[in-house]
Amino acid sequence: MAENAHRPPIRSCFPPSPTGYLHVGGARSALFDWLAARSTGGQFILRIEDTDRARLQEATVEAIFDGLRWLGLQWDEGPEVGGPYGPYVQSERLPLYHEWARWLIDNGHAYEDFDPPPPPGKPQAHTSDETVGITNMVRAERSFRKYRDWTAEQREEARHTIAHAPAIRFKMPLDGETVARDVVRGDIRWKNTELPVDPVLLKGDGFPTYHLAEAVDDHFMKRNVVMRGLEWIPSMPLHALLFRAFGWEEPLFCHLPLVTGMDGKKLSKRHGDAGLHEYRAQGYLPEAIVNFCALLGWSFGDDIEIFSKEEAIERFRIEDIRPAPSAWDMDKLLWINSQWINHRLTLGDFVERALPFFDADGLDINGFDGEYIASAFALVKDRAKLLTEVPPLTHFFFQEPKADMDMVRLLTKQGSDQPTAILEATFDALSAAHWRTRDDLISAIDTVVTHFGVKRGIPFGLVRIATTGRTAAPDQADLMLVLGPERVIQRIRAAIDALKATGEG
RNA sequence: GGCGCGUUCGUCUAGUGGCCUAGGACGCCGCCCUUUCAAGGCGGAGAUCAGGGGUUCGAAUCCCCUACGCGCUACCA
Numbered sequence A: 001m002a003e004n005a006h007r008p009p010i011r012s013c014f015p016p017s018p019t020g021y022l023h024v025g026g027a028r029s030a031l032f033d034w035l036a037a038r039s040t041g042g043q044f045i046l047r048i049e050d051t052d053r054a055r056l057q058e059a060t061v062e063a064i065f066d067g068l069r070w071l072g073l074q075w076d077e078g079p080e081v082g083g084p085y086g087p088y089v090q091s092e093r094l095p096l097y098h099e100w101a102r103w104l105i106d107n108g109h110a111y112e113d114f115d116p117p118p119p120p121g122k123p124q125a126h127t128s129d130e131t132v133g134i135t136n137m138v139r140a141e142r143s144f145r146k147y148r149d150w151t152a153e154q155r156e157e158a159r160h161t162i163a164h165a166p167a168i169r170f171k172m173p174l175d176g177e178t179v180a181r182d183v184v185r186g187d188i189r190w191k192n193t194e195l196p197v198d199p200v201l202l203k204g205d206g207f208p209t210y211h212l213a214e215a216v217d218d219h220f221m222k223r224n225v226v227m228r229g230l231e232w233i234p235s236m237p238l239h240a241l242l243f244r245a246f247g248w249e250e251p252l253f254c255h256l257p258l259v260t261g262m263d264g265k266k267l268s269k270r271h272g273d274a275g276l277h278e279y280r281a282q283g284y285l286p287e288a289i290v291n292f293c294a295l296l297g298w299s300f301g302d303d304i305e306i307f308s309k310e311e312a313i314e315r316f317r318i319e320d321i322r323p324a325p326s327a328w329d330m331d332k333l334l335w336i337n338s339q340w341i342n343h344r345l346t347l348g349d350f351v352e353r354a355l356p357f358f359d360a361d362g363l364d365i366n367g368f369d370g371e372y373i374a375s376a377f378a379l380v381k382d383r384a385k386l387l388t389e390v391p392p393l394t395h396f397f398f399q400e401p402k403a404d405m406d407m408v409r410l411l412t413k414q415g416s417d418q419p420t421a422i423l424e425a426t427f428d429a430l431s432a433a434h435w436r437t438r439d440d441l442i443s444a445i446d447t448v449v450t451h452f453g454v455k456r457g458i459p460f461g462l463v464r465i466a467t468t469g470r471t472a473a474p475d476q477a478d479l480m481l482v483l484g485p486e487r488v489i490q491r492i493r494a495a496i497d498a499l500k501a502t503g504e505g
Numbered sequence B: 001g002g003c004g005c006g007u008u009c010g011u012c013u014a015g016u017g018g019c020c021u022a023g024g025a026c027g028c029c030g031c032c033c034u035u036u037c038a039a040g041g042c043g044g045a046g047a048u049c050a051g052g053g054g055u056u057c058g059a060a061u062c063c064c065c066u067a068c069g070c071g072c073u074a075c076c077a
Helices: A002-006 A024-039 A060-071 A095-106 A129-134 A135-141 A143-149 A154-159 A210-220 A230-246 A275-283 A287-294 A309-315 A330-344 A347-355 A356-361 A371-380 A387-398 A403-413 A417-434 A438-452 A457-468 A474-482 A485-501
Strands: A011-014 A041-046 A111-114 A166-168 A177-182 A186-191 A200-202 A225-229 A252-256
Touching: A011 A024, A011 A225, A024 A041, A024 A060, A024 A275, A024 A356, A041 A166, A060 A275, A095 A111, A095 A166, A095 A200, A095 A210, A095 A230, A111 A143, A111 A154, A143 A166, A166 A230, A166 A275, A177 A230, A177 A252, A200 A210, A210 A230, A210 A417, A225 A230, A230 A252, A230 A347, A275 A287, A287 A309, A287 A330, A287 A474, A330 A356, A347 A356, A347 A371, A347 A387, A356 A387, A356 A438, A371 A387, A371 A474, A403 A417, A403 A457, A403 A485, A417 A438, A417 A457, A417 A485, A457 A474, A457 A485, A474 A485
Parallel strands: A011 A041, A225 A252
Antiparallel strands: A111 A166, A166 A200, A177 A186
């Protein structure tokens, strides 16, 4: 509500690494960042974190932009739109990182590591408990620790003897404890002796690690809320310490709960952690994805489940985010998608979005009148759960069903022992009807009901099969009104002929 | 192994000491509406609030312990 107007503006930042497509976990983070900024009148920043040159995939940058745009999460500052604190691509900010790494050395907070760089790639996993168990004893003996206290002369000399550029490491405090605050979890404390040993800030290749780049960029971009996945909690003390060493104001840290599969395990492709583009191709609406993602670790309140991101802006507050992980429930996503299609989308919007799915379906409906298409779509709008269902649901409006053996089988198994006679009577009744309102058609068919003394479902069902080729379709009167008398009469005729040709009924 | 985070119906959640014999939603089941299928309406099953100790007149809500789950433990992010 209006309370949000009084909150300090949040400058949030979604910082993807261009190492893959935008997945639902990333989409959820971006959404929360966007909501935090919009709900407080702040700005949503997009920053490309491409400091890991080995895993970089240039092409994925564009895919990430596409995903965000599809969701409607427009960024206020970042690539393509610019902004006062650019550039917004880390590889273009290298001099800044070097400058501040230097500053840390000069002010006694960092030092050069003259050891040769380790082999590239992920280091060997700790497999033996025994090995891992003694880590804390060994930590004080890490080889690079000796450089921490080297004199200026020693360092000068070393620079001439090594062939590689030294990495720069942060001087972690040797005792005491570090306390940092997480918005959703409160204060978290660590004994400094248990923190990682002097992490690298600037790598031998001249690129910063996430830690340095994050602190420098967040400061100069004036990001004041750091929202990110909970896997970053262990780095929070280091990041807080970095800000304190620089003498910069710390942003608010806000760690988002994990999104898991239904089994509680890490979300994987198997669980639906597909790229956003795959959900798009499956006929999901961006509004539904956003709506569903917002419900992962946050709730709208007042028992309201269906809402737009604009509506969420009114109520979103980062301190209402829950700390517990949540599962990606495809059933609920599908329900939300159907709610949006059935009740939230306007007909015009629905038509516009469903149309492209006909191309994928292989049915060309471009020759049909726009009004005809719209009135056909209107009849399935309240029963489609996915956009991909629209073509099969409306197929018969654009293509006459085949009056073949399959149809004959459906007609004869429909529940009447005289389908041909009933269809012929219906044919006559509909031929004589007015075709102005639903009631014209219903009363026409009701004459058949009376004459044969059958249930309404019999003639309605037979005509449904004759006109659509299916046993399940929209309301038969509505559907016939859209199809028009010519098509309906002609299709019933074809069905009768097919029945007679096979000697049925 | 160490450190950290987490734990309310199968799932998403409401709930911040009494309104809770725990509310809503998805899914499931049944009924109604009805020319089919949906949608919609109504109802049902489903959580001793992870377990155990405290604090309190009173705890899902505060504290401690345990269990389990997850994360981190790189010159990756």
